[in-house]
């Protein structure tokens with residue numbers, strides 16, 4: 001029984017992932033890793049609770065503390081042959097810059113879309129090569145996942161990514177420190193999650209984002225889903241109407257100020273970075289979720 005379930009989940013995962021880069025008449029994804037990837041959604045909240053050690057630079061952000069109505073729209077798991085160009089048109093029309101956490105094997109399949117993303121001034125970031133759960137993998141495999149993606153982004157666009165987001169938000173504290181050291185990556189999670197991978201409804205996506213976005217928010221969504229892109233005109237216009245200004249994640253991080261209470265006449269205490277404490281909201285999942293990250297105890 002269990003074995004049958006495992007086979008079922010495995011098959012579903014394969015189907016789900018094959019849709020990520022899939023397109024009419026598209027060649028099958030090339031040179032995937034030996035391990036078949038799980039579904040591309042990002043439903044598991046990250047272990048964002050571990051603060052940076054005292055004296056250590058901050059490496060992980062779920063949101064930023066900024067002086068002003070600045071926010072970052074982020075789009076994961078693409079590029080997608082139809083949905084990403086459609087989204088790019090919407091962003092261009094509005095003069096909005098966003099951040100794309102791309103899957104390396106999709107980026108390799110659609111280099112022309114990757115180039116367009118970069119040429120239009122958006123930020124491109126590393127979301128692994130084939131979307132596995134990195135927290136369960138050893139250093140060699142994780143290196144392969146991140147390095148290949150780093151290379152395809154750099155070689156295609158001429159710009160090396162500065163940030164990464166682990167699939168499912170699943171990355172151990174050790175991995176975060178190590179990825180920061182090895183590639184200089186900041187680890188980017190999110191504080192607004194419309195669950196667009198699960199609830200394929202444009203109105204829902206729009207209303208969650210409009211309701212939950214605050215100054216400094218990092219908004220998670222996926223440019224592989226048509227309903228997410230359908231939601232974007234009203235979402236982007238609604239956010240703009242509320243006075244929000246769109247920046248890339250790296251621009252948002254550059255504005256980040258530690259939210260420290262100011263005690264009188266004493267040096268600023270080294271409090272744990274407050275933004276690291278804001279774990280993304282848990283996904284109350286009606287579908288079988290992918291395995292939970294080892295460190296993702298906090299819901």
Ligand SMILES: [Zn+2]
Nearest residue numbers: 040042076077
């Ligand atoms: Zn993802």
